[in-house]
Amino acid sequence: MSQSYPLLFLWLLVLSAVSSTAIPFRTGIFTPVKGGSVTTRADKVPLRVLPLGASITWGVNSASGNGYRAPLRNKLTSTGWEVDMVGTKQHGNMTDNDVEAHSGDIIDQVKAAAQGSLKYKPNVVLINAGTNDCRRNISISEAGDRMRSLIESILDAEDTQDTTIVLSTLIPSVQKQTEANRPEVNRQYRSLVNNMQKESVRIVLADMDPEKDDDNNRLVYPEDYTTDGVADDTHPNEQGYAKMANVWYNAVLEASDRGFIQ
Template sequence: MYFNKSSVVSALACASAAMGLSIPEVAHEHNKRDDSFANGIKLRIMPLGASITHGYLSTDGNGYRDVLRTSIVDGGNDVDMVGNNPEGEMEDNDNEGWPGYILDQVRDKAKTSAPQHRPNVYLINAGTNDCVRSIDIDNAGDRVEDLVNLLYDTGSEATVLLSTLLVNGNDTAEANVLKINEQIKQLVSDHQDAGHPIVLVDFHGDDGLTLDDIRSDGTHPTDAGYAKMAPFWIKGLREADDKGFLQAAVDV
């Protein structure tokens, strides 16, 4: 195991405090608090997207994933992070984040990885590269829809946590981010109305990441910015649990 647990939990605590969220207490060997999701079922989680999912430019290569995983495990769930592009110093560093990929490419990767791993939770942050390159922005929501439908077609046990895109320091890219985020919000609302297990994770809301959390390249989070993402995913998991969405993963 490569990470320093106390520093990871401290980072999550600081990020959560800034958002007004509570997180599980640190688990001690003989006094582990049960703050689990879905009565402690094992969560097979696929982080799915591009470079931000992969943890690009984070000091340890973990991005948000180590802070998130540690919090979930300390709360009482076993976790298996899955994907075909492992990265970072953390234990269990599997993910399906592919730097530079646009939405269509992320979907193409998911065609292989989703049936291979059959996660019961997807964490999707995808579309930033479409924004940076201004690729068919008005129809980006349709491409996200294709990705989400692919995941549901792969396994009905899956819960999707679909995030809005992070703030961007480039004016043109940010204008595109705002347009795609509105499409993502509508997509989530439509799927929820249809009874599908999906939750919106809003990184671009009033309490979301700001440009202070983004590196000078205008796109990728700082280490503190990555840590700030983790409690948003935790909040999304809690909402999914409260709605009864989380189901046991199938054997693969």
């Protein structure tokens, strides 16, 4: 028996060395995100998402009425997020169909409508607004200023001071006046997001009309706008809304990777 003590001591030394250098194991469901980063289900902050805008956010020309909201929600939940859509309105046949959208609203009207939903304390606000300003040719040179005012009205509210803003550029349209003004509004929105990020605002861009369309998510007329054989000049069909959902999703991932969402 005495000869076994040196062997036992050596074995204990080996176990100690292995334990001190082993990589800690962390439980959780891992999901890849854009850029190759990895997160666990436990790490994901539950999302209270406010879809804010006008008829495109409402889902006009979507057969289901869900617009981009259902495919976006499905993508988020499938990668581990708990999602609660919020808003004072309900539309579409999807689960959790809350929304804050009013057809025909211009930016200033979207700003006013948003106030009714801030009581739900959204930590992510998706903004798609300005198409009606373009269509009605309303002070296009000041669209970015009006959008800044909308965003600041959300961030100044007591319940949403720490919310994350996801601002989208405007999707293509074949309505002549809208399309004539859209590129300038999009330019202002890109500049606005860049400037507000420098001001330490939690804001990211969902670019619906990027210079490079590597992910094939830019909407194309008429195939992404045609429902039951009729092409809409402004509103996507289900296929088009799914493309929008992809862009929103990537923007939410970016916000999450930056640590914006709380």
